Amino acid sequence: MTLDAPIFRDPAGSAYPDRCAALLDYYADREATGERPALGYIEVAARLVRARPLGDVLPLLDRLLEDPAGDMFWMVPMALVHHVGQGRLPEDVLARMREQWRTYTPYRGDTENHWLKYYASLYLMAERYPDDPAEAWFNGRSAQENRAEAEAYVAHWVELTTTRGQGEFDSPHYLPFFLAPLALLRAFAEDPAMRRRAAMMLDYLIADFAVDTLGGLYAGAFSRIYPEPTLERWRNGSTTFAWLLFGNVPFRPDPVNVVLPRAGYRPHGMAAVLALSGYEPPEVIRRIATDRSTPYVHRERKRTRHRIRYSDVRNAPVYKQVAMRREYAVGSVQGGILQPIQQHTWEVLWATDDPHECFDLLFTGRAYADPRELGMYFAEEPKLLVSAVVQHGKGTYDKPDKWTGASPYEQVVQHGDAVVALYAIAPGTTFPHVSGYFSRTLRDLSEGDSGWIVVRGGEAWIGYYPLAPYEWRDEPGGDRRLHSPHLNNGAVVQVAPASDFESVAAFRAAVEALPLETATEPVPSVRFTTLAGDTLAVTYGETPEIDGAPVDYDGWPLFDGPFLHAEPGSGTLEMRYGPMRRHLDFNTLTVRDWIETDTAP
Amino acid sequence: MPSTLCAAVLETRNYIVGAANAASGFYQRDADGAWTHAGWQNVRCSGLALDPRDRNTVFLACGNGVFRSRDGGASWRVTTGWRVTEVLDVALDPFTAGSVYAATAYGPWHSADGGETWQPLSAPGAHPNTTFSPVLIPDTGRPGWLLIGTEDGLFASVDGGQRWTPTGPRVPIRALAQSPHRPEVWLAGTEDHGILFSDDGGVNWSAAAEDATVYAVAFDPAEPLRMAAVGFGTGLLASEDGGATWAKRTLGVPAPALHALAFDPDTPGRLWLGTAGAGVFTTDDLGAACAFAGLAETTLYDFAFLPA
Numbered sequence: 001m002t003l004d005a006p007i008f009r010d011p012a013g014s015a016y017p018d019r020c021a022a023l024l025d026y027y028a029d030r031e032a033t034g035e036r037p038a039l040g041y042i043e044v045a046a047r048l049v050r051a052r053p054l055g056d057v058l059p060l061l062d063r064l065l066e067d068p069a070g071d072m073f074w075m076v077p078m079a080l081v082h083h084v085g086q087g088r089l090p091e092d093v094l095a096r097m098r099e100q101w102r103t104y105t106p107y108r109g110d111t112e113n114h115w116l117k118y119y120a121s122l123y124l125m126a127e128r129y130p131d132d133p134a135e136a137w138f139n140g141r142s143a144q145e146n147r148a149e150a151e152a153y154v155a156h157w158v159e160l161t162t163t164r165g166q167g168e169f170d171s172p173h174y175l176p177f178f179l180a181p182l183a184l185l186r187a188f189a190e191d192p193a194m195r196r197r198a199a200m201m202l203d204y205l206i207a208d209f210a211v212d213t214l215g216g217l218y219a220g221a222f223s224r225i226y227p228e229p230t231l232e233r234w235r236n237g238s239t240t241f242a243w244l245l246f247g248n249v250p251f252r253p254d255p256v257n258v259v260l261p262r263a264g265y266r267p268h269g270m271a272a273v274l275a276l277s278g279y280e281p282p283e284v285i286r287r288i289a290t291d292r293s294t295p296y297v298h299r300e301r302k303r304t305r306h307r308i309r310y311s312d313v314r315n316a317p318v319y320k321q322v323a324m325r326r327e328y329a330v331g332s333v334q335g336g337i338l339q340p341i342q343q344h345t346w347e348v349l350w351a352t353d354d355p356h357e358c359f360d361l362l363f364t365g366r367a368y369a370d371p372r373e374l375g376m377y378f379a380e381e382p383k384l385l386v387s388a389v390v391q392h393g394k395g396t397y398d399k400p401d402k403w404t405g406a407s408p409y410e411q412v413v414q415h416g417d418a419v420v421a422l423y424a425i426a427p428g429t430t431f432p433h434v435s436g437y438f439s440r441t442l443r444d445l446s447e448g449d450s451g452w453i454v455v456r457g458g459e460a461w462i463g464y465y466p467l468a469p470y471e472w473r474d475e476p477g478g479d480r481r482l483h484s485p486h487l488n489n490g491a492v493v494q495v496a497p498a499s500d501f502e503s504v505a506a507f508r509a510a511v512e513a514l515p516l517e518t519a520t521e522p523v524p525s526v527r528f529t530t531l532a533g534d535t536l537a538v539t540y541g542e543t544p545e546i547d548g549a550p551v552d553y554d555g556w557p558l559f560d561g562p563f564l565h566a567e568p569g570s571g572t573l574e575m576r577y578g579p580m581r582r583h584l585d586f587n588t589l590t591v592r593d594w595i596e597t598d599t600a601p
Numbered sequence: 602m603p604s605t606l607c608a609a610v611l612e613t614r615n616y617i618v619g620a621a622n623a624a625s626g627f628y629q630r631d632a633d634g635a636w637t638h639a640g641w642q643n644v645r646c647s648g649l650a651l652d653p654r655d656r657n658t659v660f661l662a663c664g665n666g667v668f669r670s671r672d673g674g675a676s677w678r679v680t681t682g683w684r685v686t687e688v689l690d691v692a693l694d695p696f697t698a699g700s701v702y703a704a705t706a707y708g709p710w711h712s713a714d715g716g717e718t719w720q721p722l723s724a725p726g727a728h729p730n731t732t733f734s735p736v737l738i739p740d741t742g743r744p745g746w747l748l749i750g751t752e753d754g755l756f757a758s759v760d761g762g763q764r765w766t767p768t769g770p771r772v773p774i775r776a777l778a779q780s781p782h783r784p785e786v787w788l789a790g791t792e793d794h795g796i797l798f799s800d801d802g803g804v805n806w807s808a809a810a811e812d813a814t815v816y817a818v819a820f821d822p823a824e825p826l827r828m829a830a831v832g833f834g835t836g837l838l839a840s841e842d843g844g845a846t847w848a849k850r851t852l853g854v855p856a857p858a859l860h861a862l863a864f865d866p867d868t869p870g871r872l873w874l875g876t877a878g879a880g881v882f883t884t885d886d887l888g889a890a891c892a893f894a895g896l897a898e899t900t901l902y903d904f905a906f907l908p909a
Contacts, residue, residue, distance in 0.1 A: 069621035071643065105641040108665045109618050110687070119683070138641075139665075140678030153683040265619060308687070308706040309733040309752040379647075379664075379687040379706040379733075380611075381775065381792070383814060383833040384858060384877055384900075393617045 016286075019244050020275035024050050026253060027272050040064060041077030042269040045084045049276050058093065065096060068104040072114045073265055075106050075121035076180050080273055083124065083188040101125055105138045110378070112168040112305065113177040116157060120181030120198075123150035124188050151194065154185070158201055162571045162586045165302035165558060168339075169318065170208065172218035172225055172236035176270035178205055179241060183277035193589055200584050200591060202279050206245060207575055209238060210289035211298050211563050212322055212331065216242035216249020219349045220322040220331020223302070224342040227396050227404050231437070231479070234355045237267025244271045245281050246289040252356055282593070284580040288563045291577070292351075295325035297416055298561030301568055304338050310376040319556045323416050327351055327459035327497045330417055334553075335410035340377045341394050343406035346419055348495050350458035352441075360441050360457060362464070364421050364482075364491055366407035367431040369398040373406070400431040401481070413544040413551070415536055422467075422490040422524040422540045434489045436464070436482030437475075444504045450512045453482075454504060461501055463511035465492040467518050467526070488520040490540075492528050603867045605907040606630040609646040609661065611860075614878060614898035616643075627661055627674055628896065629907075636881075636895050639674030647735075648690040648903045654698055656907060660716065662691040667703050669716045680716035689735045696744040702762070704737035709749060709762055722762035725751055736777045740802075742784035748803050750774025755789060757803055769797055769806035775832070778818045782825035788844070790815030796830050798844045809847045810838050817862035823869040829887065831859035831874060837888035850888030855879050863904035875901025 027046035032039050039060055047057045061081070068074055081089075082097050089097075108118045126132075126147035134142045141149070160167075168174055182205070185198035212220050217233045229235035234252070243251045253268075302318035318338050322331035332346035347363035371382030378385055389397045396402040409425045423434050438445070438455070442462075445455040453464040468486035475481050494511050501507040515529040525539040538544040544551050558566040559573060566573045575582040576596075583592040606629070613623040624638045626646045631637055645664035652658035661668040666681035667688055681688070687706035694700030699715040708724035724732040730753040740746035747758040749765065752773045756765035769789070774797075776790030789797035795810040796818065814833040821827035830838040830847075834857050837850040852859075854876055861875025865883075873894070874882040880896040 067621075071619045073619040105643070107618065107641075107643045107645070108686075110664060111618075114618065115683075134678065135676070140676065149682045156683070306707075307729055309729050311729055314729060379689060379735075381814075381816060381833065381860075383792075384860075388612075391615060393620075 016245070016247075016280055019247060023244060023251075023272055023275045027269065028052050037266055037269065040266065040269070041081045042266055042272050045077070045081050045276065046272055048081070048084045048088045054089075057089075061089075061093065065100065068100050070265070071107040072109050072117040072121070073177075074104070076117050076177075076184060076270075076273065077266070079121040079124050079184060079188075083128070083184075084276065098125075098129065102136055102138055111174075112157070112166070113171075113174045115153065116178055117181045119150040119153040120185050122146050123154065123194070124184060126150065127190050151191075154194070154197070158197055158586055159571065161201075162204065162566070162573065162584075163558075163569045164315065165300070165318065165568075166205075166208075167223070167303050167305040167315065169223045169300075169302035170212060170218065170220065170320070171223050172233065172238040173229060173267060174224055175205065175209060175218070176237035176241060176267040180270035180273040183274040183279055186279050187277035196589050196591075197586070199279060200586060200589065202274075203282065203285065203575075203582070203584055203591075204573055206241075206281055207285050207288065207564055207573065208300070208559075209241070210246065210285050211324075211559075211561065212329070213238075213242055213246070213248070213289050214292065214324065214329045214349060215351050215355055216246065217349065217355050218242075219324070219329035219347070221320055221333040221346055222342075222344040223305075223318075223339040225344050225404060226342065227402060230344055230404050231361070231439075233349070233361070237270060239355070240268040240271045241274065242289070244275060246286055248290050249355060282575075282582055284575045284577045284582045284593075287577040287580070288575065292324065292326040294562075295323070296562045297321060297323045298564065299557055299559070301556045301558045302333075305340075305377060307376050308379060310372050317553070317556070319553055321414055323414070325497065327499075328457070328495060330414065330419060330493075330495055332412045332414040332419060335407070335412040335421070337373050337376065337406040337408050339406060340373055341389060341397055342404050344404055345406065345410060346412050346414065346421060348419075348457070348460065348462055348493065350460040352458055361439055362437060362442070362455075362457065362462060362493075364434060364436045365403055365405070366410050366423055366425070366434055367400050367402050368405055368407040368409070369430050373408070398430075400433070401435070403435070403437060411538070411540055413536060413538045415530060415534055415546055416532055417495040418528065418530040418532075418534075418536065419493040420490065420526045420528065420536055420538045420544075421493070422526065422538060423488070424523050424540045425487040425489070427487060432487055433483060433485045434468075434491075435484075436466070436470075436491065438480040438482060440478035440480075446504065446508065448508065448512070452508065452511050454508045454511065456498065456504065459498040461496045461498055461504070461507040463492075463494040463496075463507070465511075465516065465518070467491060467520055467524055486520070488524050488540075490518075490520075490524045490526065492516065492518070492526055494531055496531055602909045603632070604865075604909050606863070606865075606873060607649060607651065607659070607905045607907055608636070608861070608875065608881065608896065608901055609649045609903035610896065611645055611647060611900045611902045613900070623898075625899065626663075627659065627670075629674065630895070634895065640668070640670065640677045644668065646902065647688065649905050650691045650693050650701075651905050651907050652693055653695075653908075658715075660691045660693070660701060662688040662703060662903075664688070667691055667701070667710075667712075667716060667719070678716075680712070681710070681719050684721075685710055685719060690737055692737055692739055694739050695741045696739075700739075702737050702739060702747070704734040704749060706733050708732040709734055709737055711762060723764065725749060725756035725765035725767070726753065728753065731756070735775055738777045738779060740784065741779055741781075743802075748777060748779075748787065750777050750789060755797070755803070755806070768803055769799070770794065770808070772797075775814070775816050776818045776830075778820055780820045780825070781822050782820070786820075786844070788818040788820070788828060788830070790818045790830055790832060796838065796844075796847065800844075809840075809844065810835075810849070813838065816858070816860045817875075819862045819864055819872075821864045821870070822866050823864070827864075827870075829862060829864070829872060831862045833858045833877075835859070837872070837874070837884070839887040841887075852882075852884070852888045853891045854882050861901040861904045863906065866906050866908070873904055875904060877901075
């Protein structure tokens with residue numbers, strides 16, 4: 001298998017090891033073309049493991065070592081090459097690399113993925129040089145201290161994630177930066193417990209991704225995603241991991257996939273770390289990721305990242321769900337400020353033959369920029385934070401037409417294929433409007449006297465009922481924005497597979513016949529009976545009801561659906577596909593696989 | 602030989618975590634006016650403390666933890682582990698050698714052995730607004746007496762941070778300073794609530810410039826009645842009557858925000874001003890005229906003088 005075409009379509013039946021080898025060959029054979037990303041440590045590592053001549057390795061490595069930069073983004077590929085290079089690189093080169101762990105001073109960062117990269121890399125380097133004294137390390141701490149600190153943090157992060165949920169959860173962009181350091185530990189940790197813990201967390205996060213992927217794209221609601229790849233979903237690094245792990249999406253090499261063109265910042269390239277780690281996803285996860293023959297609803301509990309002020313709790317719970325089927329995914333979290341800057345709260349994403357060509361989603365959003373939102377999560381003075389965040393690479397944060405971000409004035413309730421999104425925007429707040437993203441790939445859009453907008457995306461019918469008057473605005477590339485400037489606002493959304501209705505008229509007639517009562521005063525409220533016959537009663541700011549029963553947020557599971565199950569606080573995860581079972585127990589660091597004999601396949 | 606001005610630089614223009622950023626962190630101003638960087642390139646440094654007992658010992662309050670140098674900045678050690686992060690201030694106990702305090706976004710910490718080991722102090726409260734602690738100062742006149750600023754006001758401790766008692770209005774605190782002339786006189790800077798003033802050791806507080814946002818406050822070591830404050834959109838607030846009245850001075854500083862402030866111990870009346878994004882400035886006339894003094898495009902969070 002070779003990946004020499006601009007777009008590589010995975011042949012049916014290709015195996016994971018074949019894709020690993022092909023990916024490593026792809027990176028090993030990349031040549032400097034002037035395109036981003038420039039050749040880096042990923043290419044060095046790939047050339048080493050694919051046994052390319054040292055003459056193709058050393059000049060590139062020499063150049064990279066001249067100018068270390070990237071903080072924790074430098075640490076993972078540096079530790080990778082240092083370990084891959086054992087026995088392959090000359091001793092003087094390894095010594096020069098080791099010396100940079102004394103002279104270069106990487107910052108630990110301020111996010112969950114930063115810390116995992118920092119500590120996973122530091123753990124491995126400290127383990128490799130266990131007797132090196134404090135003066136041999138950039139942070140003035142001995143190898144023993146560094147290893148103990150790193151081990152303690154990784155264990156803490158695993159415990160927190162598997163009992164209360166991940167904080168930087170379900171991020172199509174940042175998932176690679178969790179999987180790569182775990183793959184490093186899986187591949188190179190000498191301590192069997194650390195190696196096992198890392199392998200189990202790879203299972204855990206990949207299963208979490210698998211259940212939310214549709215055709216290789218990460219679907220639903222996310223803690224963090226950048227604006228452009230929100231719309232062009234395949235641009236996220238998670239797509240390359242989906243190709244590698246599941247083979248359910250074509251491969252596209254990352255020079256055209258770069259979101260943030262920074263040296264060493266390689267979300268797609270991180271897949272090479274996994275490819276050479278020796279990790280292989282269990283079959284149960286691959287099947288969870290690829291079988292969309294039966295519709296399912298899956299729920300997850302996550303948490304916010306640490307709130308340092310302006311909140312009654314350090315970590316608020318996040319209630320997440322996705323309704324998945326072959327034709328589309330509908331996913332959401334409950335709204336409000338669950339993550340700063342880059343939250344994506346709900347969407348409908350429909351399947352397509354080639355996700356590289358499409359912008360296949362619909363969602364609403366509420367542009368919001370506020371010093372207190374940032375001050376909740378960042379320690380600098382709130383008045384300085386908005387300009388700082390814009391300067392720090394989040395340039396759309398203070399833009400009124402942005403598509404990503406949270407709003408404190410949003411409440412979302414999902415039940416299966418239906419979503420109710422309500423907005424009660426405080427007077428005087430930034431950007432007092434609601435926006436609906438209607439993709440360029442939607443067709444057959446119609447508006448009627450009933451108020452329902454009906455449209456088709458792929459093999460999905462979508463009914464969208466706005467609670468307040470709106471206007472259409474053209475967006476770049478042929479997208480359309482439903483712009484509504486009313487403070488009390490909202491939308492009711494009903495999605496259905498195209499095969500359920502023979503025509504747009506039939507679908508329109510069906511949604512128009514659904515019982516629906518809406519109001520915008522004194523606060524937005526909706527009472528709506530879905531196509532499935534369930535009645536949602538949602539009043540902004542109150543606990544929603546479904547068929548007369550309040551939604552049980554307190555009882556929301558850590559994972560629950562046909563494929564994954566975990567109770568909050570358990571430190572476990574059970575994966576299920578047909579009769580296949582895999583049980584991860586992080587309390588004992590044990591994995592159990594079995595076949596359930598009484599379950600139909 | 603004059604004193605040496607040391608600066609804590611939070612970041613430089615266009616800073617992005619993980620990018621090839623220009624050097625931030627610890628700087629010293631040389632006799633010729635040039636600035637020399639020492640130590641880590643990028644630590645998001647919010648505060649610094651110089652040890653009066655050992656001129657080679659420096660502590661930095663950083664995003665990564667508490668940094669310590671014992672050789673004047675030539676080498677550094679991160680003294681804290683993974684549990685200590687977003688350190689916003691560091692202060693040395695004037696009475697006990699080796700006693701060091703750190704204020705963080707998650708509450709205060711203490712080291713009794715010069716930063717070798719750290720223990721969490723009780724926070725002033727359980728709510729995140731009372732654990733968020735931008736500033737902490739040990740009283741120079743009363744052993745064991747601390748004042749800490751939080752998002753929910755000031756808190757005092759008489760037992761080295763084991764227990765805390767609220768004092769003053771429950772407003773966001775950004776800065777604190779104690780008079781070198783009269784230890785019972787304190788200034789506090791707030792977000793949107795101006796300057797708080799106490800002349801009874803932090804028991805009672807009055808407010809001035811009441812809607813101002815103040816990120817730094819300072820007393821003139823040469824003139825007991827002269828004080829200054831800077832902040833966001835605040836310009837320079839100066840008092841020459843012991844805090845009874847404050848005048849707002851218009852500055853020629855190309856930045857809306859100033860975050861660091863220090864009176865020069867060698868040149869009476871000279872102020873050093875650290876901006877958010879525009880470097881360092883000086884003024885010899887309380888802001889009537891300002892001169893650029895280097896570190897262009899940096900955001901400065903703290904100054905300290907190393908005595909001659």
